[in-house]
Amino acid sequence: MSANDIVDKFRKHDLCDSVNVHMETDVSFASYDKRRNSKSKYSESDQLGAASEDFRRSLPSHVLEQYAEDLEKNPQQFGLPTPPSSRNNSGASNKSRRSVRRQGDPAVRPINTDPSLLLHNPPSPPHTTNTITKPADWVAYHQHDDDDTIDDTSVLSPSPSVRRKLKMPFVERLRRFRSNCKECRDEKQRQRDQPKIPIADPPEPPPVVMSSMLAGSPSDRIQPPPKEMCRLIKAHQLDSDSESASPVQPTPTPATEAPQPPIATAFLSPGSPTNDKCSSNDSSTNVSRGSSLSYKPNVLRRRNSCPCNSGRRPLSQASSTFTDEIFNSPSPTAPSELSFTSTSTATAVTPSNNNRHSYFFLPSRHGSANELHLLSSSSYSFFSSLTDVSNKVPVNTDVYEDDECLVAFSELKPRTVPLKRKTSDRRERKMLGVWHDSLVETLEKYPSSSIPSTINDDVAIPPKKLEKDLLTRQFILREFYTTEVTFWSQLYYSKVMFMEPLKKSILRNLYNVADLDIFSNLSDLLNYSSRLLCALGPHLLAKSDASCASNDKFTAADKIQRDWQKHNAKDHGASSDSNAPPLLTRSKMVKPSDELLLGKILCDMSNLLVTFLRCALDYKQNRKHLSEASLSKTSLSKRYNLYREKLYQRKETSQFFINDYLIIPIQRITRYGLLLADLQKHTPLCHPDYVYIRRARIIMRSLAVAMNKAQRR
Amino acid sequence: MRDSGVGKTSLMNQYVNKKFSSAYKATIGADFLTKEVMVDDKLVTMQIWDTAGQERFQSLGVAFYRGADCCVLVYDVNNNKSYESLGQWHDEFLVQASPRDPDNFPFVVLGNKVDVDESKRMQVSQKRAMAFCQAKGNIPYFETSAKEAINVEQAFQTIAKNALQQETDVELYSDFNDPIRIDNDHSNKDFNGCAC
Numbered sequence: 015m016s017a018n019d020i021v022d023k024f025r026k027h028d029l030c031d032s033v034n035v036h037m038e039t040d041v042s043f044a045s046y047d048k049r050r051n052s053k054s055k056y057s058e059s060d061q062l063g064a065a066s067e068d069f070r071r072s073l074p075s076h077v078l079e080q081y082a083e084d085l086e087k088n089p090q091q092f093g094l095p096t097p098p099s100s101r102n103n104s105g106a107s108n109k110s111r112r113s114v115r116r117q118g119d120p121a122v123r124p125i126n127t128d129p130s131l132l133l134h135n136p137p138s139p140p141h142t143t144n145t146i147t148k149p150a151d152w153v154a155y156h157q158h159d160d161d162d163t164i165d166d167t168s169v170l171s172p173s174p175s176v177r178r179k180l181k182m183p184f185v186e187r188l189r190r191f192r193s194n195c196k197e198c199r200d201e202k203q204r205q206r207d208q209p210k211i212p213i214a215d216p217p218e219p220p221p222v223v224m225s226s227m228l229a230g231s232p233s234d235r236i237q238p239p240p241k242e243m244c245r246l247i248k249a250h251q252l253d254s255d256s257e258s259a260s261p262v263q264p265t266p267t268p269a270t271e272a273p274q275p276p277i278a279t280a281f282l283s284p285g286s287p288t289n290d291k292c293s294s295n296d297s298s299t300n301v302s303r304g305s306s307l308s309y310k311p312n313v314l315r316r317r318n319s320c321p322c323n324s325g326r327r328p329l330s331q332a333s334s335t336f337t338d339e340i341f342n343s344p345s346p347t348a349p350s351e352l353s354f355t356s357t358s359t360a361t362a363v364t365p366s367n368n369n370r371h372s373y374f375f376l377p378s379r380h381g382s383a384n385e386l387h388l389l390s391s392s393s394y395s396f397f398s399s400l401t402d403v404s405n406k407v408p409v410n411t412d413v414y415e416d417d418e419c420l421v422a423f424s425e426l427k428p429r430t431v432p433l434k435r436k437t438s439d440r441r442e443r444k445m446l447g448v449w450h451d452s453l454v455e456t457l458e459k460y461p462s463s464s465i466p467s468t469i470n471d472d473v474a475i476p477p478k479k480l481e482k483d484l485l486t487r488q489f490i491l492r493e494f495y496t497t498e499v500t501f502w503s504q505l506y507y508s509k510v511m512f513m514e515p516l517k518k519s520i521l522r523n524l525y526n527v528a529d530l531d532i533f534s535n536l537s538d539l540l541n542y543s544s545r546l547l548c549a550l551g552p553h554l555l556a557k558s559d560a561s562c563a564s565n566d567k568f569t570a571a572d573k574i575q576r577d578w579q580k581h582n583a584k585d586h587g588a589s590s591d592s593n594a595p596p597l598l599t600r601s602k603m604v605k606p607s608d609e610l611l612l613g614k615i616l617c618d619m620s621n622l623l624v625t626f627l628r629c630a631l632d633y634k635q636n637r638k639h640l641s642e643a644s645l646s647k648t649s650l651s652k653r654y655n656l657y658r659e660k661l662y663q664r665k666e667t668s669q670f671f672i673n674d675y676l677i678i679p680i681q682r683i684t685r686y687g688l689l690l691a692d693l694q695k696h697t698p699l700c701h702p703d704y705v706y707i708r709r710a711r712i713i714m715r716s717l718a719v720a721m722n723k724a725q726r727r
Numbered sequence: 728m729r730d731s732g733v734g735k736t737s738l739m740n741q742y743v744n745k746k747f748s749s750a751y752k753a754t755i756g757a758d759f760l761t762k763e764v765m766v767d768d769k770l771v772t773m774q775i776w777d778t779a780g781q782e783r784f785q786s787l788g789v790a791f792y793r794g795a796d797c798c799v800l801v802y803d804v805n806n807n808k809s810y811e812s813l814g815q816w817h818d819e820f821l822v823q824a825s826p827r828d829p830d831n832f833p834f835v836v837l838g839n840k841v842d843v844d845e846s847k848r849m850q851v852s853q854k855r856a857m858a859f860c861q862a863k864g865n866i867p868y869f870e871t872s873a874k875e876a877i878n879v880e881q882a883f884q885t886i887a888k889n890a891l892q893q894e895t896d897v898e899l900y901s902d903f904n905d906p907i908r909i910d911n912d913h914s915n916k917d918f919n920g921c922a923c
Binding site: 677681 | 776778
């Protein structure tokens with residue numbers, strides 16, 4: 015493990031708030047490449063682990079302070095994965111940063127941005143959810159690596175020379191390290207690692223998911239979440255005080271993890287422990303090294319041809335650095351939130367303003383939309399920069415209803431994690447077209463004008479029915495929330511159990527970089543889900559006082575939670591009402607008031623739904639990839655199957671494998687449809703959310719149609 | 728009669744959780760539930776997938792069909808339409824899932840909601856259903872009620888058993904996993920109907 019890792023880590027951590035999570039992959043690859051070049055000084059002395067340990071010690075004190083500060087602010091990140099809304103409590107500096115961002119953050123689209131809603135519950139930027147969990151992994155791994163290497167070499171403290179080098183300026187270190195020869199180092203490393211490479215043990219699943227899976231059915235969702243979780247969080251909270259890694263790390267624990275070799279290239283496949291295979295491994299190492307370096311241009315090429323990126327003129331500094339940001343390690347001038355900034359200018363124009371800019375010049379494919387009460391964006395700006403790239407395939411226009419944008423097709427964001435395999439945009443665009451068509455068609459079929467004007471009808475409804483509807487509605491809203499939490503934790507589980515081990519394997523050259531494609535949608539999905547949870551949480555989660563009075567049954571959980579909050583409040587001086595970790599809250603879920611406009615929230619986020627479409631688009635390919643992986647006879651697939659079997663053997667993880675993860679987002683959309691349909695049925699017409707629920711339902715439905723079509727072919 | 732489908736989710740819930748929620752019928756439930764069953768003295772973990780909500784999107788089901796060890800078709804005994812589409816779903820499944828041995832792939836047909844009052848009931852007689860099952864190659868048939876928990880246990884036991892037979896033929900990960908997907912027939916073809 016090189017010093018650069020650590021530096022990267024700290025830099026990354028520093029930028030936690032500002033660096034988008036979608037950089038994660040690219041960053042790790044970038045740093046990985048760097049690392050390859052820069053492993054070095056250590057190689058002479060074989061004191062890698064100790065050295066990096068020492069490096070941590072020798073870090074400038076302000077970095078450590080910052081680190082400690084962050085740790086204090088966000089203790090969760092070092093342990094139990096708590097869904098995003100629990101992070102509303104992050105410290106003041108975070109908040110200010112966030113509020114700045116909010117100005118530039120148009121919340122996807124101009125309409126429906128109810129500023130009070132946003133201000134009231136600032137949805138903590140979901141990107142940080144992912145980023146935030148990272149340090150925990152890193153910490154775990156680094157420590158683990160350190161121990162490992164120290165044991166290996168029996169060197170307990172770094173030599174003075176190493177220490178001296180570590181005190182060099184960073185750049186200097188980089189330069190020098192790069193110049194070192196790594197072949198001899200590789201050889202040594204290989205010999206050392208060789209005898210003790212086990213098949214990668216599956217990491218511990220995140221407790222959230224474990225409990226939710228063991229709990230069995232969400233239909234007992236009145237049940238509070240398992241108490242141990244509360245305890246975990248609590249324990250964790252305490253632990254983070256002493257800045258020690260939590261014993262309840264949700265991320266792979268060192269004990270179960272294969273020792274991570276400090277130098278990726280030197281790692282052997284366990285299936286090839288003999289010497290002759292060593293040499294073959296050598297060559298494969300070279301090959302894959304080449305490929306891992308060469309995939310970058312591919313990605314870039316793809317990026318350039320991506321409609322949403324290249325079509326845009328440089329709107330701001332942020333978007334002009336967009337590409338750079340993705341492919342390089344985090345730069346200090348990282349824009350606050352990449353995915354937002356890319357649309358910021360576009361969305362700053364209010365919908366009432368008909369001069370809404372669309373950065374694609376497109377013949378309206380759906381002119382018919384205009385003839386109805388739908389308004390398509392009425393004027394298109396034509397930027398010369400558009401025409402140069404391969405972007406001439408028509409993209410759909412935004413779909414409007416009653417002056418409000420349903421889905422801003424022109425502002426859909428590109429994948430945050432681009433696919434590494436070769437794909438054509440064409441298919442995606444085609445499916446977007448299907449989505450668009452279906453949306454327009456449904457809107458025509460059920461025009462909003464067909465909704466009877468409400469006031470008169472309402473009188474007719476007996477109060478009893480209204481009351482019953484209200485109860486049902488509350489039930490549905492709660493169900494929506496709990497299933498969303500489940501969804502989130504399943505995604506998170508996939509991330510921890512599959513994606514991250516795979517990433518690590520890739521770093522060790524065991525697998526092809528293209529394998530990561532399976533997870534290319536994961537961060538977007540997590541992003542979507544956590545944003546949704548953030549938006550919903552404050553309405554559904556009890557304030558601590560209220561729930562104490564109302565809920566005798568769950569006093570234990572309450573108590574833990576209250577302690578937790580007190581603890582938090584003490585630590586950060588933050589107000590205690592916003593920190594309830596959503597997963598603790600089943601017991602504390604309150605009846606949502608009518609202020610919760612689920613439909614509106616969903617409509618606001620409609621642009622992010624494109625991720626689900628991409629899931630569906632990728633599904634077949636991913637599926638094929640996986641079945642190839644499990645059927646082929648190579649040593650890699652042997653590992654794959656072994657891993658799979660290991661998961662099966664463990665009770666708590668036996669129910670969920672990658673294949674299942676692939677299905678779940680697809681299924682989630684149809685479930686949204688069901689829930690919304692029910693919700694609509696039980697919402698009185700005069701309800702402020704009615705129109706939004708209806709829209710959200712239409713959006714989901716048309717999306718499902720498109721996803722359905724994507725499966726066919 | 729619930730307009731929210733034939734009761735797949737309810738059946739699943741009844742089986743796994745021994746619960747029937749009549750207070751709120753259109754519960755969405757989980758994507759999948761798991762249950763451990765003893766079949767021939769072997770402990771098998773059954774993974775039951777619920778396809779609720781996807782009836783109108785036939786191709787989405789593909790995601791579930793593949794890799795299934797057993798397919799459970801559910802129809803509503805009070806709803807003729809739901810019975811009539813059984814055959815269609817049966818064929819659809821075989822096409823989509825393309826099991827290695829389509830002739831012997833285990834299906835189970837469940838006629839749900841037999842608890843409904845006699846007078847309104849039995850649009851689909853047991854005879855007709857039996858005939859269908861015979862024609863499709865001796866598919867086991869059960870009349871169930873998720874509400875009253877009639878026959879649910881037996882039906883799923885059979886499902887597990889048949890799936891396991893299939894499994895032992897294939898000899899894959901024999902004892903560890905035995906995913907069974909419940910994918911169901913559905914009656915609501917008209918657009919306005921609630922999807923579940």
